[in-house]
Amino acid sequence: MNGPEIHISFAPDLGLFVSADRRSGRTPVTTDGASSLGHVVESLGVPLTEAGRLLVDGRPVDVSYVPAAGETVDVESVARPQPVRPGAPLRFLLDVHLGTLARRLRLLGVDAAYESEDIGDPALAALSARERRVMLSRDRGLLRRRELWAGAYVYSDRPDDQLRDVLERFAPPLAPWTRCTACNGRLSDADKDTVRERLEQGTEKSYDVFAECVECGRVYWRGAHHARLEAIVSDAVREFGGAATAG
Numbered sequence: 001m002n003g004p005e006i007h008i009s010f011a012p013d014l015g016l017f018v019s020a021d022r023r024s025g026r027t028p029v030t031t032d033g034a035s036s037l038g039h040v041v042e043s044l045g046v047p048l049t050e051a052g053r054l055l056v057d058g059r060p061v062d063v064s065y066v067p068a069a070g071e072t073v074d075v076e077s078v079a080r081p082q083p084v085r086p087g088a089p090l091r092f093l094l095d096v097h098l099g100t101l102a103r104r105l106r107l108l109g110v111d112a113a114y115e116s117e118d119i120g121d122p123a124l125a126a127l128s129a130r131e132r133r134v135m136l137s138r139d140r141g142l143l144r145r146r147e148l149w150a151g152a153y154v155y156s157d158r159p160d161d162q163l164r165d166v167l168e169r170f171a172p173p174l175a176p177w178t179r180c181t182a183c184n185g186r187l188s189d190a191d192k193d194t195v196r197e198r199l200e201q202g203t204e205k206s207y208d209v210f211a212e213c214v215e216c217g218r219v220y221w222r223g224a225h226h227a228r229l230e231a232i233v234s235d236a237v238r239e240f241g242g243a244a245t246a247g
Helices: 012-017 037-043 099-107 121-130 159-170 192-198 201-206 224-240
Strands: 005-010 027-030 051-056 059-061 073-076 092-094 112-114 134-139 152-153 187-190 210-213
Touching: 005 012, 005 037, 012 073, 037 051, 037 073, 059 121, 092 099, 092 121, 099 112, 099 224, 121 134, 134 192, 159 224
Parallel strands: 005 073, 092 112, 092 134, 134 152
Antiparallel strands: 005 027, 051 059, 051 073, 187 210
């Protein structure tokens, strides 16, 4: 027996998640009369991490709302900048496919944990919950896991666009050159004499300003790649704010 029918529409930004016939205007959906609106939205392909306000006949409702026959539903995209949880620090967890994005976030001083090996969706979701980190991923299945503390889909497969998307969506405070791009630890100024034995001879002779990761001990200086990294920092600071402190 058929259940109640509702009519649903999705914001244009959500079109990539739904079938082609649901990308313009409202379309009918037959529900079972018991499932929540959140369940209905996810069943049509949209992770709830990507759904903003849910409007039923023009009024906002919670994801737990059970829609009734004849109601119209509008699914908006998330507001930007998107608040996460009041009182919680804004920090991220990235899956194995987003290593470049993780390094660029760290370059800007954003707390970005990263798993360089595929530890599996359950473990990632549990880590997100345990450390209260926003899970960043292009894996829609991972973003549907209920254990997640918070999550967000990374819409592009290009690192430049990925970085811009995350900075625009969450507006994290930027503090360039303060985190280790390798391990996410904090950097501190280092005296040349204390790091000398870890430097190659050419580096020791050519550079005098160093920083050291307090977690993994990696040493940083303005090497051959500094101009490229400086360009990433300058572009981000110009567009999204923050202090472009010298690296």
